[in-house]
Amino acid sequence: xxxxxxxxAVAHGIAQEMRRDPNLVMLGEDIAGxxxxxxxxxxxxxxxxxxxIRDTPISEQAILGAAMGAAMxxxxxxxxxxxxxxxxxxxxxxxxxMAKARYMxxxxxxxxxxxxxANGGGSRFGAQHSQSVENWVMMxxxxxxxxxxxxxxxxxxxxxxxxxxxPVVFFEHKSLMADKGEVPDGEIVDQxxxxxxxxxxxxxxxxxxxxxxxRALQAAEQLAERGISAEVVDVRSLVPLDTRTILGSxxxxxxxxxxxxxxxxxxxxxxxxxxxxxxxxxxxxxxxVRITTPHIPLPAAEALEDMAIPSVDRxxxxxxxxxx
Amino acid sequence: xxxxxxxEGLYDYALREPRLPGxxxxxxxxxxxxxxxxxxxxxxxxxxxxxxxRAYDLFLQNLVKGTSHLSLGMEAVSAGFGHAMRPxxxxxxxxxxxxxxxxxxxxxxxxLAELLGRENGILKGKGGxxxxxSVEHGMMGSYAIIGAHLTIANGTAWSAQMRGTDQxxxxxxxxxxxxxxxxxxxxxxxxxxxxxxxxxxxNNLYMEYTPIDLITAVPNPAADRAGAYGLDAxxxxxxxxxxxxQVAKRVIERARAGQGPSLVEAQTYRExxxxxxxxxxxxxxxxxxxxxQRDPIPMYHERLLRLGVPEGDxxxxxxxxxxxxxxxxxxxxxxxxxxxxxxxxxxWADGGSAWRN
Numbered sequence: 001x002x003x004x005x006x007x008x009a010v011a012h013g014i015a016q017e018m019r020r021d022p023n024l025v026m027l028g029e030d031i032a033g034x035x036x037x038x039x040x041x042x043x044x045x046x047x048x049x050x051x052x053i054r055d056t057p058i059s060e061q062a063i064l065g066a067a068m069g070a071a072m073x074x075x076x077x078x079x080x081x082x083x084x085x086x087x088x089x090x091x092x093x094x095x096x097x098m099a100k101a102r103y104m105x106x107x108x109x110x111x112x113x114x115x116x117x118a119n120g121g122g123s124r125f126g127a128q129h130s131q132s133v134e135n136w137v138m139m140x141x142x143x144x145x146x147x148x149x150x151x152x153x154x155x156x157x158x159x160x161x162x163x164x165x166x167p168v169v170f171f172e173h174k175s176l177m178a179d180k181g182e183v184p185d186g187e188i189v190d191q192x193x194x195x196x197x198x199x200x201x202x203x204x205x206x207x208x209x210x211x212x213x214x215r216a217l218q219a220a221e222q223l224a225e226r227g228i229s230a231e232v233v234d235v236r237s238l239v240p241l242d243t244r245t246i247l248g249s250x251x252x253x254x255x256x257x258x259x260x261x262x263x264x265x266x267x268x269x270x271x272x273x274x275x276x277x278x279x280x281x282x283x284x285x286x287x288x289v290r291i292t293t294p295h296i297p298l299p300a301a302e303a304l305e306d307m308a309i310p311s312v313d314r315x316x317x318x319x320x321x322x323x324x
Numbered sequence: 325x326x327x328x329x330x331x332e333g334l335y336d337y338a339l340r341e342p343r344l345p346g347x348x349x350x351x352x353x354x355x356x357x358x359x360x361x362x363x364x365x366x367x368x369x370x371x372x373x374x375x376x377x378r379a380y381d382l383f384l385q386n387l388v389k390g391t392s393h394l395s396l397g398m399e400a401v402s403a404g405f406g407h408a409m410r411p412x413x414x415x416x417x418x419x420x421x422x423x424x425x426x427x428x429x430x431x432x433x434x435x436l437a438e439l440l441g442r443e444n445g446i447l448k449g450k451g452g453x454x455x456x457x458s459v460e461h462g463m464m465g466s467y468a469i470i471g472a473h474l475t476i477a478n479g480t481a482w483s484a485q486m487r488g489t490d491q492x493x494x495x496x497x498x499x500x501x502x503x504x505x506x507x508x509x510x511x512x513x514x515x516x517x518x519x520x521x522x523x524x525x526x527n528n529l530y531m532e533y534t535p536i537d538l539i540t541a542v543p544n545p546a547a548d549r550a551g552a553y554g555l556d557a558x559x560x561x562x563x564x565x566x567x568x569x570q571v572a573k574r575v576i577e578r579a580r581a582g583q584g585p586s587l588v589e590a591q592t593y594r595e596x597x598x599x600x601x602x603x604x605x606x607x608x609x610x611x612x613x614x615x616x617q618r619d620p621i622p623m624y625h626e627r628l629l630r631l632g633v634p635e636g637d638x639x640x641x642x643x644x645x646x647x648x649x650x651x652x653x654x655x656x657x658x659x660x661x662x663x664x665x666x667x668x669x670x671x672w673a674d675g676g677s678a679w680r681n
Contacts, residue, residue: 025486051486057516059509062475066513069479069493072464073414075486077479092472092506105457105465106448107670141679142671165673193681241680275680 001184007177009151010040010116013158014078016187018048021076024162027054027063028080028116037082038118038177060086064093067113068167072101076112076162084119084133084171091136098167099142114161115169119147120211120261121293121309122175126300130174132261132293134209135268137169138238144192145238147171149213151181153236156190164192173210193240197249201231204255204323207246207272209235212259212310219315226320238268243275250276254285257319259310260292267292289322291315328538337535342611345563345593345618352566353627361407365565366628366638368403369621370645372423375432378649379422379439383600387657388439392453395423397563397595400620401526402427404568405494408576414464414484416477416495419454420526421466424496430458432648433655442659449662450670470497471506474523478514481521481585492579493521494572500531502545511553511587520579522572523587526562528594533606546589555587562590563620566627593618 004012018024026044028036032055035042045053056063060081067079081087087094094115101109121130138145144166148154154172161168198213199220208216213234220230231249235242250256256276258269273288291310299305332340357365376394383392395402398420406427409415417424425435430446438445439453446458454468464480467473477495484491501507502525514521525546529536542548547557560571568590575586593615597604604612625638671677 023486057509057512059513061472061506062478062509062513065472065475065477065506065510066479066482069464069476069481070483070486071479072476073480073483073487075483092469093475096469097467097472097476101465102673103670104447104451104455105459106446106450107675108447108457108459109465110673141677239679243680 001182003180004151004183006151006179007040009154011042011044013155017159017162024076025052026078027056029056029058029082031080060090064090068098068111071111071113072109078114081117083129084117085128085131095140099140110165111167112165113167118174119171120173121298121305124300124302127297130298134171135262135266138268144168147210149210149234152183155183156188159189160192175211192237193242195236195242195245196234198234199232201229203229205231205249205253206257207233207235208259212261215312216259218312222316223319228323250280251283254283256288258290259315261309264292264295291318337606338608342608343529344614352564353630355566355570357566365403365407366624367641368427369399370642372399372426373621374645374649389441390452391599393420393599394596395420398526398592400565400568401562401590404565405572408569408572412491414462414480414493416464416473417466418470418497419468421456425456425463428461428463430461432652436652437656437659440656443662444659470501471504474510475506477521478510478519481519484520490580492576496524499527499536499545514585515553518584521585522575522579525589527589527591532598544589546587550587558588560590562592563618565624
């Protein structure tokens with residue numbers, strides 16, 4: 001058992017898989033010599049060499065294109081897009097190429113690519129380096145989407161994503177990089193499409209993702225002091241989506257709150273709210289409530305950014321108000 | 325304020341000065357290409373021509389739905405490259421990919437069936453005309469949003485480089501593609517990684533409905549950009565299959581030997597409009613006529629006669645191809661329309677499309 005930071009867990013997970021599969025390669029901007037701008041790939045160049053850990057130009061389309069082409073011929077590839085905001089620069093490759101290749105070719109093509117990218121706010125970087133864009137890719141048929149909240153989940157879901165034969169977008173949260181957690185020794189392989197109940201409760205269910213998970217847990221702690229027993233579910237994987245765990249929790253608590261860092265419109269919580277409304281309507285004791293970043297570009301100033309992204313306080317107040 | 329289109333003072337491009345082809349180079353009769361290979365190249369050009377004509381007839385019968393982009397007049401490029409490639413090499417094409425798919429050896433029946441949206445189509449009816457793919461023939465796909473596929477072609481080339489297989493990737497695109505960002509990203513990337521890839525611009529003078537020279541900073545949209553990436557400017561007569569074949573052999577061997585990528589611009593002409601919906605009336609009549617005189621197939625036919633091949637041999641090739649195209653038509657028309665059991669398959673590797681449990 002070792003205590004790792006979230007950022008070290010990224011390299012740990014990649015290294016575990018690179019030792020297992022000598023064909024696995026990775027490419028991206030500043031990932032080799034520099035060890036990544038978030039230091040998530042430190043040590044990989046030394047261990048695996050310059051042919052497996054490759055620096056690229058600032059050419060996001062070329063990065064994802066090279067990853068897809070190699071993957072089509074059976075070489076598994078990890079591609080890093082430095083900030084998730086930059087997905088917009090190479091969206092064609094994600095949305096129109098990787099995602100559709102298998103279906104469009106009648107099953108001839110397989111694209112085992114993991115696109116890793118640093119997501120989310122809290123770094124005061126302003127509107128073009130801070131967004132939480134998991135909903136951008138969740139809406140595309142043919143892409144799997146994961147966003148771990150702890151170091152051990154980073155390692156396990158990284159392995160699961162790399163071993164998956166379909167394209168997976170792997171969101172690493174910038175504001176979780178320094179968080180520490182226990183990671184067991186030996187090989188860790190998790191499963192895509194499995195949510196986790198990370199705190200049990202009986203009065204309401206709070207569903208959260210990535211940075212919102214520790215905030216939901218802290219909020220649950222404070223809600224307990226107010227006499228509200230909140231169950232917290234870490235969604236972990238948006239596609240596939242573990243609706244069984246979410247529906248199971250809501251059928252027990254009869255109330256659902258989502259905590260989403262993505263801007264409000266078409267955020268992932270809307271899909272979950274719709275599923276719960278459709279399938280558990282008569283079990284609900286009150287409306288489904290979404291706690292989200294408002295529908296605005298993210299501001300840079302510390303004070304404003306903190307107002308925009310759901311905080312522990314906002315979760316506590318919203319839940320206790322709406323629970324009446 | 326000025327721009328080329330405005331300066332011309334007209335948007336009826338058919339009134340512009342025609343862009344005429346250069347003269348045929350008869351010296352190419354003497355290229356060292358064995359006659360057997362030339363007969364194969366002839367046969368392939370015949371197949372591409374007759375297939376595309378059949379596809380057009382089937383549009384008129386309303387059997388081909390959606391859109392389709394024919395390569396009539398451009399057959400020499402796909403045939404010349406197709407024969408210069410090794411069976412395990414990789415091909416990438418745009419939405420105008422029927423010819424490139426057939427030139428790699430995919431059977432015409434399933435290709436035509438795909439155009440007709442049938443279950444026996446090469447993509448089971450799920451891709452259609454613009455996405456023809458045959459992985460078993462090294463045809464790694466037709467990409468209908470131009471540009472990205474140049475970057476994907478880098479990926480198969482990178483894979484071959486890593487695996488040490490000496491396979492070469494050949495990526496085709498039109499003149500219009502040279503003005504999209506991915507073209508430039510892909511070229512720079514291929515050069516810095518020394519990738520075994522050949523980029524082939526089929527310059528047919530029109531970006532869809534607009535003359536390419538009006539919207540491109542340089543006269544030769546691909547060749548004039550090559551220098552920016554440290555590559556040689558290579559122009560070839562895209563209506564002379566032997567000229568194409570010779571250049572293709574050279575650049576493919578160069579890539580196979582680990583000497584890196586090439587960019588080739590093949591000058592050719594689209595005999596018809598951009599797609600099914602386009603009669604191509606924006607082209608000066610004199611231009612259409614001049615290029616018709618340089619039609620690659622009669623030109624190649626004449627060359628083979630000059631080289632002593634009896635007319636009877638060529639007409640029997642033509643008839644044999646006609647029979648194959650008839651058979652392909654019957655195969656395609658005989659296919660059933662895909663049933664609902666196909667709608668939800670092949671999104672994921674497990675064969676299904678489930679996104680939740």
